[in-house]
Amino acid sequence: MFAEERQEKIAELLKEKSSIKVNELSNIFNVSESTIRRDLQEMEAKGLLTRTHGGAVEVKKTNFEPTFEEKEDKKHDEKSDIGKLAASLIEDGDTIILDSGTTTLEIAKHINAKNITVITNSIDIASELSNKEDVELIVTGGTLRKVTRAMVGYLTESSLRNFRVDKAFIGSNGISLEEGITTPNFTEAQSKKAMINVANKVFIAADSSKFNNVSFSVISPIRAVTAIITSSDLDETIIKEYQDAGVEVITKEN
Template sequence: MFIEERKARILEILDNKNRVKVDELTEKLQVSESTIRRDLQDLEYAGLLKRTHGGAVKAENTGFEPTMDEKEEAYKEEKLEIGKKAAALIKDNETIILDAGTTTLQIAKSISAKNVTVLTNSMVIALELTQKRDVEVVVTGGYTRKETLSIVGPLTDKIIQNFRVDKAFIGANGITIQDGCTTPNMSEAHTKSIMIQSSKEVYIVADHSKFGKVCFSQIAKLDEINGIITDKRVEPQVVEKFSLQGVEIIY
């Protein structure tokens, strides 16, 4: 099979399944893993797909949402860096909201302040924080999303509306000057917006790859947030553009 034929076959398989693994492609196309990985790299460069840990997905659209496993594997070091920086903003005796997500999970792991109360809609974060003696955890009710292990819905939103906190740390899948902060799922977006309304200070936490992307549902406009905490790989011109809009980039 010629190279272009193989690449066309990869796209055909992906078109039928939305997601595909490297080992699956090696078996179907009878070539080595290194060959498949080179093909996937070429196809990603051409904008025809997006590589993930161990495979690939269709090229992103506004409704695309990676799985929790895929999120955990992406930009691990950057998320750790963001988590430490965000946790440093949390002071003793404060009340905060931690949105569900792999980046906010790193914040939970890095909290060192004393007598902190955390309101969260994340089952994973709630479990993580039970190990910290100086943190009290309040978990929202609602229905669970398997994709993000989050709790969302009308009950979740109603519970959050009963609280007022000092700071909120919210994840986002896309950030642009024109569209603000966005995420693929409507329920997630609505819950995030309620969290923002219940907070005195709001920080978006997102690695550099989220800048310039737009997803289906808007979380917040830029004038609704206090800052964006990201990693050091964010481009200087991006920082400058957001600064001109009055948005602080913290990294």
């Protein structure tokens, strides 16, 4: 197989998987890892991918933002597992913030703790919890972003500044050791920052596809979060990279 043909197939694999490792590609194409590294180097020079430690990820525009509906259909089983895992960290009597998002919505669906207070900027989470016993619900208000169904802006941030909570569960589009926690929209990033600023513990709830991605607006550096709750399909080498940097990564197997 010619290098051009192999690189074309690598690009196709990245569209399906978002990220892939050098040893996987070596096995798939039955060539040496050094050959694969040369392929990835050439593809990165052409702007077709971004190389990572031991592999590569699909190139995405930093301001790309899928709609709530598009995200809802993607990785649903993984998000459900994250939701159950995150909900298990909520204890009776807790005060928590649930950021808007498809993954945090799964947390709301699986809450079993009693006598808790939930603050949210999500109309979907508010609807989910509106009839749930043992949950005192506070909705921030703000300007509704239809693309993500999140309430954001001055009113949201002003409301959040009136509280101090035990735990905040934040969604993100990008997680990177170097660039931190990111999201495509600046205004939404400010609302997420306001949530982080009033929480004793901060958990990022995001599936594995968000790792080694970088979006336009910075929410926080990695060191500002307590832990990242993610899906069990995250590569072990990535988990080790984050743990070596002092970042706790929680998955179903943990």
